[in-house]
Amino acid sequence: MRAMRFHGKGIPLRLEWVPVPTPGPRQVLLRVHACGLCRTDLHIVDAELTDPKLPLIPGHQIVATVEAMGDGVEGFAPGDRVGVPWLGSTCNECRNCRSGRENLCEKARFTGYHIDGGFAEYAVADYRFCFPIPAGYPDRQAAPLLCAGLIGYRCLRMAGDAEHLGLYGFGAAAHILVQVARWQGRKVYAFTRPGDVKGQEFARAMGADWAGGSADLPPEPLDAAVIFAPDGALVPAALRATAKGGTVVCGGIHMSEIPAFPYELLWGERVVRSVANLTRADGEEFLALAPQVPVRTEVAAFALEEANEALNALRNGAFNGAAVIVVRDTD
Structure with a gap:
């Protein structure tokens, strides 16, 4: 099969012929249709995330059909369309896994980082970490739901019942999240790079009540x-x-x-927190919610062999919405 592989920092992805993987126990062999591009992919190829398997096939927003199954697979059949997210496996035994926080599992392995991902014609994945794709979403429009959508949704949950919600950085995740937040009745304020008029216009077109530069203060x-x-x-x-x-x-x-800042900015019971990865419950909830909104994804499509160009376009902010590597064009 053809695959775009990463061999180390400073080396562009290479289009190579590699063996089609064989599914092991509890794994499905997937024929990849499309794979979303994520800023995490940039962090990997730029060596800001420092522990990838090498060589590596990146990509963790995979839309594919099941081709074959290893022993112990349940609930899927050949021909089913599935999505594969960033979270590829967990230990299912540690305190975090047992308490519903599998996203924090110390032994978690991630698609397109520890496990070969979707910048290829075929991939294998643990069936327990795959999701059925909602009907009505073409492959390339579904792909961004699997990370940009899922992480955005988890962030929204951590934001609580905020009526006035700010989104800093209006890319793949924010252009999905604004739709969900507005559907929930919230007011959304989008912040882009200073002077990014095009990005601010896009944010308003996607439903933001206000858009400005990251140094600006919102009207409320x-x-x-x-x-x-x-x-x-x-x-x-x-x-x-x-x-x-x-x-x-x-x-x-x-x-x-994060630069030093005066305590006054934090005082008043303000909270700063991070969001790490996702749980399978996040995926199930969000993929059930997306068709209700309905979430619409704006996509810039690239061929498999154009993965390096796609990464550079993402790095330079050359498109609005999300980028998707189209491996098998079925749309």
């Missing part, structure tokens, strides 16, 4: 803010815009150093 104090951009300087900026008792949620897996 925020009850909560979610930071998706990996810029630590946004933490004090978000605190400055957040009312007493509010929460600032850091939704990324990696962020640059």
